[in-house]
Amino acid sequence: MDFLRPGSWAEALEAKAALPDAVPIAGGTDVMVEINFDHRRPPALLDLNRVAELAEWSERDGRVRLGAGVPYARIIAELGDRLPGLAMASRTVGSPQIRNRGTVGGNLGAASPAGDSHPVLLATDADVEVASTRGVRMVPAVEFYRGVKRNALEPDELVAAVHLDVARGPQQFAKVGTRNAMVIAVCAFGLALHPDRGRVGTGIGSAAPTPRRATEAEEFLAAELADTGLWESRGPLAESVRRRFGELVARAASPIDDVRATAAYRRHALSVLARRTLGWVWDQYREGGWSACA
Amino acid sequence: MTQRTSPGHRVRELTTAVSGGIGESPVRPDGTLKVRGEFAYSSDLWHEDMLWGATLRSPHPYARILAVDITEAVRMPGVYAVMTHEDVPGANIYGLEHADQPVLAVDVVRYQGEPVALVAADHPETAQRAAKRIRVEYEVLDPVTDMVAAAKGEGPALHPDGNVVRYLRIRKGEVEATADVMVVGEYEVGMQDQAFLGPESGLAVPAEDGGVDLYVATQWLHVDQRQVAHALGLPLEKVRLTLAGVGGAFGGREDLSMQVHACMLALRTGRPVKMVYNREESFFGHVHRHPAKIYYEHGATRDGDLVYVRAKIYLDGGAYASSTPAVVANAATLGAGPYKVDNVAIDCWGVYTNNPPCGAMRGFGAVQAAFGYESQMDRLAERLGMDPVEFRMRNAIAEGDTMPTGQRIDSPAPVAELLRRVRDLPLPPERRGRVDIRELPGGVSNTTHGEGVVRGVGYGVGIKNICFSEGFDDYSTARLRLQVIGGEPTAMIHTAAAEVGQGLVTVKQQIVRTELGVERVTVHPMDTSVGNGGSTSASRQTYVTGGAVRKACHTVRDRVLRMAAHRLGVPQEGLSLAGGKVVDARGAALADLAEVLGEEVVEATEEYRHRPTYRVDAERGQGDAHVQYGFAAHRAVVDVDVELGLVRVVQLDCAQDVGRAINPQAVLGQIHGGSAQGLGLAVMEEIQVVGGKVRNPSFTDYLIPTILDMPPMTVDVLELADPHAPYGLRGVGEPPTISSTPAIVAAIRAATGRALHRVPVRPEHITGT
Structure with a gap:
């Protein structure tokens, strides 16, 4: 197995073009597990740790460009105000050691349905910036996940960054696991209110072949908030709305029975998470200085 | 006997108390290393020229083995040995209480993960890959999985005497007793794992005498030695075990895992062989809690x-x-x-x-x-x-x-x-x-x-x-040596009782300090050159090995006091050891222990048994x-x-x-x-x-x-x-x-x-x- 260590992004893209089977590695928290257990033996590893710009983030015009190599620990420490949902999801990732190494880029590359960052990327309408020697393209998160551990990357492409709006509304992330820390998701849910656009964003994790949005739930809630003037009035949200939202989120999932939980439990838990997180974001919206679309 | 000038006739105040005795919590001898991540666990063992062993395991819970073809594995560059049941030098059967388990499966596998063949290679990955190239033809059988049905004798017998390993009944008083209030309940306990953090691992080094030295993380050196020697067809003295650093046990290291396998590969290749299970293999490599x-x-x-x-x-x-x-x-x-x-x-x-x-x-x-x-x-x-x-x-x-x-x-x-x-x-x-x-x-x-x-x-x-x-001859052995090193009385305590993280090493030191009044106590590596220490299980080591250490201390103390009495010209009665001194009945120091000992080395080996039990x-x-x-x-x-x-x-x-x-x-x-x-x-x-x-x-x-x-x-x-x-x-x-x-x-x-x-x-x- 070759170990390629490009010193720049351009070199990394050239290496990937020359050897499309090379597996990119940043923190190694997924890749090394597979290699250590001999589940995967790529012809080459493409180490991205020397590509300095991958570990940077910047903000421009209310949008954050988060380099694919920024570890979760830095997202929590540096971006909790701008990207609260992603920071919350980052806090649930593994152990402190894993959060020091693991990256959103790695989560996207692995495209596991259980990846913790995916629900938030979906809920916040994030775009994935992918690049190759052929050029750069933006893939909306919702189009990025293509199947169990499959994503929209072409063989010669690498994830460069993720673009997310600086939060203009409250966001929440919740994950069920049978341990109170350092646990893989049984199911997870991300929720973002976009009052400026009158939109509700959702993301379901670990309850379908891919991370996915609960589109019907989003539309139901957005319509409910618009129709009743709640965006402006910031009045209390009826329990019936929260319940209905929970049911629609659960309905959007296609969970399976597996070693971590039953499908029925996953659906049930998602409805509870959706109902609760909606309560929390709505409370935050009512209390916070978020501006609504007029 | 040379009589040296004794200073002991002067009565002196006893000023130095020995610290770190029983009832205190002295620092563990291995504590600092473990906290710093510098402790050598069995998986850290290394030997020049060593090979790496790997195990091919059954993917099926129950199957007949129709054929094993090792041709492709043997041909791989870097492979030094491929071994099957035909290569087990001694008896291909072992077990803690019943010998019912083959070292390598012969014509049937009875659980998923049962070892079928072994490989030694110059790199761990080569060994793993070679193991995968061994072709085993199985005829898959319907597994027996229901414990209640097995108890009732339903399904195929997995062993010659049927599927009930043991049935025990307890009867006291009236079997048909009745009561005002009764509750009936059914309960189920799932299969728990010991989940020790240090996976099964060890290093077998072939010896010039045709024997083998095995460094291994285990809970009971002597029961391993007996089983390994039996499987290798070697006399006990040719199979010498030394405890390597143990990363937790909880019962899961009482049975053999890689012990015989590594020794077989080492004896076959004439090279040291190291085996380390990874986490997944570890789940198949040790027993679990009974559901x-x-x-x-x-x-x-x-x-x-x-x-x-x-x-x-x-x-x-x-x-x-x-x-x-x-x-x-x-x-x-x-x-x-x-x-x-x-x-x-x-x-x-x-x-x-x-x-x-x-x-x-x-x-x-x-x-x-x-x-x-x-x-x-x-x-x-x-x-x-x-x-x-x-x-x-x-x-x-x-x-x-x-x-x-x-x-x-x-x-x-x-x-x-x-x-x-x-x-x-x-x-x-x-x-x-x-x-x-x-x-x-x-x-x-x-x-x-x-x-x-x-x-x-x-x-x-x-x-x-x-x-x-139930009548088991449950004992432990302690060897204690007391001598002056660098001017200070120093004790060395040697047992075969496995330190698995619980702190027996500290307890042994504490007992010696208290019994002999000696501060410096060295713990000898645990190995089979001293008598059986029994298992580190059943909450028994402080009791049984502690008992043996105390007994050895008493024997050494008696000899030392006899020496002291002789040299000081006083009766032995009433003398004791405290704070590095020989003291009299009033607590007055009569002599430094170091001076009494001089160049003598006082050593005793004692066995301790708790009171008998019965079936x-x-x-x-x-x-x-x-x-x-x-x-x-x-x-x-x-x-x-x-x-x-x-x-x-x-x-x-x-x-x-x-x-x-x-x-x-x-x-x-x-x-x-x-x-x-x-x-x-x-x-x-x-x-x-x-x-x-x-x-x-x-x-x-x-x-x-x-x-x-x-x-x-x-x-x-x-x-x-x-x-x-x-x-x-x-x-x-x-x-x-x-x-x-x-x-x-x-x-x-x-x-x-x-x-x-x-x-x-x-x-x-x-x-x-």
Whole structure:
């Protein structure tokens, strides 16, 4: 197995073009597990740790460009105000050691349905910036996940960054696991209110072949908030709305029975998470200085 | 004999007290290295020119082997040896209690993961890949997976004598007793894993005399030596074992794993061979806790006195016997729990199936039974309208009472006192306002901010036999050498008793310091060049090896005092050793020990045996089977998110009688660790087996408690001396594992109102989805 260590992004893209089977590695928290257990033996590893710009983030015009190599620990420490949902999801990732190494880029590359960052990327309408020697393209998160551990990357492409709006509304992330820390998701849910656009964003994790949005739930809630003037009035949200939202989120999932939980439990838990997180974001919206679309 | 000028005729004040004796908590000799990550575990062993061994294992729980073709593996560059059952030099059969397990499978495999062939190569990956190139043709058979059916004799016999490894029945009083109130319950215990962090590993080095030196992480060097020598066809003295750094054990290292395999490869290749399992292989490489199905019927008077206990207990031993007979003995003889009851009928079966082999794990037999009988005690209390603690205290067994085996308890058994103490500890404050999510069920996963969270409190108490039972010749050996090194009297203590992290190394030093008044005590590496130390299990090492160390100290001390008396010209009577001096009956220092010793080396080797035990009779299970009983009680306070079924244990308090805390800090460590392992069984730890296959052989899906799952504990340690035991001590390691699980489940029941008849409790059991 070759170990390629490009010193720049351009070199990394050239290496990937020359050897499309090379597996990119940043923190190694997924890749090394597979290699250590001999589940995967790529012809080459493409180490991205020397590509300095991958570990940077910047903000421009209310949008954050988060380099694919920024570890979760830095997202929590540096971006909790701008990207609260992603920071919350980052806090649930593994152990402190894993959060020091693991990256959103790695989560996207692995495209596991259980990846913790995916629900938030979906809920916040994030775009994935992918690049190759052929050029750069933006893939909306919702189009990025293509199947169990499959994503929209072409063989010669690498994830460069993720673009997310600086939060203009409250966001929440919740994950069920049978341990109170350092646990893989049984199911997870991300929720973002976009009052400026009158939109509700959702993301379901670990309850379908891919991370996915609960589109019907989003539309139901957005319509409910618009129709009743709640965006402006910031009045209390009826329990019936929260319940209905929970049911629609659960309905959007296609969970399976597996070693971590039953499908029925996953659906049930998602409805509870959706109902609760909606309560929390709505409370935050009512209390916070978020501006609504007029 | 040369008579040197003795300074001892002057009476001097004794000014130096030796620190780090019994009752103190000196720093462990290996403590600093472990904290710094510098301790060499068995997986860190390295030898020049060493090869790496790998094991090919069966993917099937039950299959006939039709053919094994090693051609492709042998051809791989870097491969030095490929071995099958045909290459086992000695007897291809071993086992802890019954020799029923092949070193390498011959014509049948009886569990998923059973070793079939071995490879030695110059790189670990080459060895792994070569193993994959061995072609094994199997005829897959329907596995036996139902323990109750196996006990009834249904299905194919997996071993010549059928599928019942052991059946034991206990009868006391009237079998047909009746009572005012009765409860019937069915309980199930899932398969727990020891989940030690250091995987199975060791290094076998071929020796010039045709023998082999094996450095290995194990729990019992001499029982390994016997089995390895037998399988290699070598005399015992040609198989020498040295304990390598052990990263946890909990029973899982009592059976052989890679010991014979590495030795076979080393003897074949003439090169040192190292084997290290990875985490996944480790799940297949050691025995687990027996899953159990338990049927209980309890009867009590309206006033709350237990009248009878009837039970049928099934324990799934998996493919090979391992410790199953002893697990059956514990579950049966302790199946009524720490309670006075006149009428007992317990039937217990340990069976063979094609599930993963199960054997020793902390508290075995007692853990499974306690989940059942403690669940029953709560239900009975509820039926009687009594407080669960009052009901237990009313029926608690005490010194002088008789166990269902007829054995009289002849040392303190403060069961009621332990319950009273945990009950009277302050409860944690109620949650108020917004709390840190890490203090709520789900923790950092942010599943609740208080919604759906209900608090519950529950109790559990348990009983465990300490040391080996049923007539086993249970002894340990200690060799002690006392001499002057660099002007200071220095003791070296040598035993074969395995230090697996529990702290025996410190305890041995403490005993020597106290008995000889010598501060400098070196612990010799543990190996088979000294006599058998017995197993590091059954909470027995401080008792038995501690007893042997004390005995060796006394022999050495007597010799030294004889020397002193001779040199000082005083009678030996009344002399003792303290603070590095020889002192007289008034405590006055007569001479420096160093001066008395001079250039003499005083050495003694002693064996210590606890009092004998006896097999119970086959008809009614009567007999003095056990040496000593240990007791612990827990109170658990839990917060349960009743909508999501997630649990956070808020507080877990324990009271335990340890007879005498030789090392108070180590005692607390055992109680914390045991309680945490019981917590794991209560709410998360299970090897899930379907059709004989393990579904979760990784730490991604086999979850063990983290620091955010394990709450702070208040531990109340009682020291009520057992007159039969060295220093009055009582084994510590297992009792806290036993009562922790039922206490936590009782608390979850209190919070949810759910019956919860199975551990670990999964979220689905609470939500009903």
